[in-house]
Amino acid sequence: MTAPPPLLATEELTMRFGGVVAVDRVSVSIAEGELRCLIGPNGAGKSTFFRCLTGQYRPTSGRVLWRGRDVTGFDPFRMARLGIGIKTQVPALFDGLPVVEGVRLAARRLHGERESRRLADAALDRLGIAHLADRPAGLLAHGQRQLAELATVVAPGPDLVILDEPTAGMGAEETARTAGLIRELNRDHAVVVVEHDMQFIRAIARTVTVFHQGRVLVQDSADRVLTDPRVRDVYLGRAAA
Numbered sequence: 318m319t320a321p322p323p324l325l326a327t328e329e330l331t332m333r334f335g336g337v338v339a340v341d342r343v344s345v346s347i348a349e350g351e352l353r354c355l356i357g358p359n360g361a362g363k364s365t366f367f368r369c370l371t372g373q374y375r376p377t378s379g380r381v382l383w384r385g386r387d388v389t390g391f392d393p394f395r396m397a398r399l400g401i402g403i404k405t406q407v408p409a410l411f412d413g414l415p416v417v418e419g420v421r422l423a424a425r426r427l428h429g430e431r432e433s434r435r436l437a438d439a440a441l442d443r444l445g446i447a448h449l450a451d452r453p454a455g456l457l458a459h460g461q462r463q464l465a466e467l468a469t470v471v472a473p474g475p476d477l478v479i480l481d482e483p484t485a486g487m488g489a490e491e492t493a494r495t496a497g498l499i500r501e502l503n504r505d506h507a508v509v510v511v512e513h514d515m516q517f518i519r520a521i522a523r524t525v526t527v528f529h530q531g532r533v534l535v536q537d538s539a540d541r542v543l544t545d546p547r548v549r550d551v552y553l554g555r556a557a558a
């Protein structure tokens with residue numbers, strides 16, 4: 318019997334900007350239902366890799382496979398239709414609109430009107446922010462805003478959620494809460510998180526892929542990665558310095 322293909326995989330994925338090789342022959346695979354963290358020091362290639370996965374960049378070479386199907390070069394909308402939810406640093410909610418309206422609009426891209434209403438309410442409930450439904454997004458505190466943005470990503474019901482620095486700008490307590498929430502989201506969705514915060518990586522405690530100079534330096538359990546001297550050298554050492 319042949320094993321089913323991974324949910325998402327890259328094969329020798331490479332992205333160059335002129336003479337800079339931002340992502341250099343990276344082959345990574347994410348299983349159905351997995352929760353994976355991607356880390357690395359500044360300039361390691363995480364954001365570029367993220368953008369290649371989400372269709373914001375077309376890689377120079379290599380492939381992106383979704384359940385074994387070649388989806389290299391699909392734009393973000395086509396990636397969303399496959400079942401990939403993406404949270405970038407760019408706000409998805411409109412400041413002047415009530416939160417629930419913004420979440421409905423996000424769901425509406427893939428679902429009908431009535432279903433989108435149901436999905437938006439369910440997403441707000443799940444993220445513990447149903448009480449903020451009618452508040453204009455522009456009036457939310459930073460942490461609340463991050464949760465509301467997350468609601469726009471999960472509301473359509475993606476199989477995989479890819480998050481770019483979901484705890485950016487959060488304090489320790491909010492970071493810990495967000496880590497718990499992401500583990501909870503992982504019950505229903507595979508999740509890939511690009512993150513800097515080591516507290517977060519510790520709290521998530523799953524497989525970690527470490528990028529360095531456009532390549533995968535180490536891929537292992539959070540415990541082992543956090544005590545790996547190579548990782549300390551390129552990441553923690555530099556971060557501490």
Ligand SMILES: Nc1ncnc2c1ncn2[C@@H]1O[C@H](COP(=O)(O)OP(=O)(O)OP(=O)(O)O)[C@@H](O)[C@H]1O
Nearest residue numbers: 334337338339357358359360361362363364365366
């Ligand atoms: N649009 C671009 N044009 C030219 N060079 C780029 C571009 N985007 C990224 N790079 C270069 O590619 C390399 C990887 O950058 P990237 O932003 O992917 O790293 P990163 O790990 O996400 O870093 P950070 O944590 O600082 O966001 C860096 O050397 C960067 O200068």
